[in-house]
Amino acid sequence: MAKKPKILCVDDEQDILDLLTFNLEKEGYDVCTALNGKKGLEVAKRELPDLIILDVMMPEMDGMETCREIREIPSLKDVVITFLTARNEDYSQIAGFDAGADDFITKPIRQRLLVSKIKALLRRSGPAEVKKEMSIGGIEIDRDKYLVTKDGVQIQLPKKEFELLVLLSSAPGRVFTRENILNSIWGNDVIVGDRTIDVHIRKLREKLGDENFKTIKGVGYKFEA
Amino acid sequence: MAKKPKILCVDDEQDILDLLTFNLEKEGYDVCTALNGKKGLEVAKRELPDLIILDVMMPEMDGMETCREIREIPSLKDVVITFLTARNEDYSQIAGFDAGADDFITKPIRQRLLVSKIKALLRRSGPAEVKKEMSIGGIEIDRDKYLVTKDGVQIQLPKKEFELLVLLSSAPGRVFTRENILNSIWGNDVIVGDRTIDVHIRKLREKLGDENFKTIKGVGYKFEA
DNA sequence: AAGAAAACTTAACTTTAGGTTAACCTTAGG
DNA sequence: CCTAAGGTTAACCTAAAGTTAAGTTTTCTT
Structure with a gap:
């Protein structure tokens, strides 16, 4: 949904x-x-x-x-x-x-x-947000199909990872704070530990390549081509 | 137009x-x-x-x-x-x-x-619409993206440096005293040594060019085009 | 409905970037 | 030409992020 x-x-x-x-x-x-x-x-x-x-x-x-x-x-x-x-x-x-x-x-x-x-x-x-598919630096994202393609290879991401990717890629170059991320993906009432985000980021880096996900220490993360 | x-x-x-x-x-x-x-x-x-x-x-x-x-x-x-x-x-x-x-x-x-x-x-x-970013003398600052561009080249500044830049550039030409700076960035309760500011200024000068950051001896610093 | 699999979260530990400091050097301004 | 304020450097410290594996929960399957 x-x-x-x-x-x-x-x-x-x-x-x-x-x-x-x-x-x-x-x-x-x-x-x-x-x-x-x-x-x-x-x-x-x-x-x-x-x-x-x-x-x-x-x-x-x-x-x-x-x-x-x-x-x-x-x-x-x-x-x-x-x-x-x-x-x-x-x-x-x-x-x-x-x-x-x-x-x-x-x-x-x-x-x-x-x-x-x-x-x-x-x-x-x-x-x-209506834009259903986007392509940045070899990574294609199709929000409808919950599908991601990296260099022509299809990758099936789990929900949270996909949501995180969609969020970050919605504004490439922009830094999303941890708070932003928590609010957008988990909602303001849910409380999850800080490490949870890191783990999802790690999975994304693992699957889509380190270089696209930059850490800005003390601030948050951003997605870049 | x-x-x-x-x-x-x-x-x-x-x-x-x-x-x-x-x-x-x-x-x-x-x-x-x-x-x-x-x-x-x-x-x-x-x-x-x-x-x-x-x-x-x-x-x-x-x-x-x-x-x-x-x-x-x-x-x-x-x-x-x-x-x-x-x-x-x-x-x-x-x-x-x-x-x-x-x-x-x-x-x-x-x-x-x-x-x-x-x-x-x-x-x-x-x-x-194009995001409002401020641009002074070849330096563009985008607070949303936590991103700085110098002569078209993107520079990712660490948090404290970024905050310092944002502060100084918020009123170009105005001199900020050390006290101003400490209060704005560290808060009035935190105590850090005097050299700390210098070091951050130094880093900014290194990355964005000496000429933009002027020292007013005995008073503070200011940012200029 | 039970069991298996996948996804998610957490906890404990390690690593590291960024921030701070201390010691020493330089310079402006009297 | 002395002195206090600022500059520089590198070592140090710490909070934040990375990692891994072990729980949990959810979801699929039979």
């Missing part, structure tokens, strides 16, 4: 968070929450969600401000952000789009519409 | 088309039009627009149907589609999202909101 899309909900009312969480988890999304803009920013940085739902009206740091700050963070620059507003506040919508929002959901929340919108936004957001 | 985004507007009322064309061209978009769903499909195939605005209510082939057909065409599968609806028709919105729409614009059309939405949609859909 494909990785569950992760959604971060930020709202100062626990009721709303519960409602969102309930509806979104029911649809199979991985949901995390935060009770204010500042915490939302923190969680976003750590979890790297695929989509963020931000309440416009929040004490301290409001949705607009939070949105602007999120857009400042390189790793979150392209995340999809949806605002939660009271209905028909066109003025806020205009300002919101300028702040970098991608869409609006109006209160009261309608469950079906919410889910439809989320689906549409996520479908749109992941063009990079 | 990047190529002008191309927008296709499909509506059976010439007035609406004129209004959209006027507003969108004013914003610098390349606009084409079609008076019904069938023609819209033809034009879409030929022009391969970046975004399509479809009126839901059209005789013969309505917006939903057109949308579905567009999604069938491989070269248009990922195009952004926005529907044009009478306000508050939630039922049509739900069906519309299922048909593959990405957003909705309600009539009557508000010029500013229209343009904001279009911008937001295109921003998201566009080919992944």
Whole structure:
């Protein structure tokens, strides 16, 4: 199965968070929450969600401000952000789009519409991930078939190794921290030892060649041609 | 400059088309039009627009149907589609999202909101924008990738060196005192000897060129082009 | 449903890159 | 031309990553 899309909900009312969480988890999304803009920013940085739902009206740091700050963070620059507003506040919508929002959901929340919108936004957001096959430096990856080819030879990788390869190869040259990797492959709730990642990396190096998997000590790993 | 985004507007009322064309061209978009769903499909195939605005209510082939057909065409599968609806028709919105729409614009059309939405949609859909990396005097720094490039050559810096470079380059020309540096990189509680900084500076000079790292005796260091 | 096989995780140990330091050298600025 | 701040070097230390094999869990097979 494909990785569950992760959604971060930020709202100062626990009721709303519960409602969102309930509806979104029911649809199979991985949901995390935060009770204010500042915490939302923190969680976003750590979890790297695929989509963020931000309440416009929040004490301290409001949705607009939070949105602007999120857009400042390189790793979150392209995340999809949806605002939660009271209905028909066109003025806020205009300002919101300028702040970098991608869409609006109006209160009261309608469950079906919410889910439809989320689906549409996520479908749109992941063009990079939609690419099913890629080929880098003699290594071909076919995400559909769970199949990897190295110099023309097919290699059947186990799930975790494959996921790790897909993750690293999704942005060749980019360094993924151990935290990134754990969050993406194991999820934020699962806890596995640090050595686990090393072992999987080792297996990949064994099967696909040392030279493609670089260690950046104290930071993480990266994949290169 | 990047190529002008191309927008296709499909509506059976010439007035609406004129209004959209006027507003969108004013914003610098390349606009084409079609008076019904069938023609819209033809034009879409030929022009391969970046975004399509479809009126839901059209005789013969309505917006939903057109949308579905567009999604069938491989070269248009990922195009952004926005529907044009009478306000508050939630039922049509739900069906519309299922048909593959990405957003909705309600009539009557508000010029500013229209343009904001279009911008937001295109921003998201566009080919992944070039990551913001800073580039000073032949040195490029990409914080995401933990990667530095000097005159086109990639250099992988260890963590501390990278952090030091990021710090100094964050404000080129500004002098950072030793205390500044220690606080930022090591934290105020950690104590390391004075020579430690020198050594890291030395490594940076070695790898990126002496001339960029100036010593201000008795004060600190600064980074310059 | 039992047994086997494969995949995954862990623990204990080794290795190593990167970070720090100490000792000595150089230089700017008074 | 003296002195304190900074530069250089190489040795040392340590936290992080590599390795291996031994458990666990999952999944396939019969």
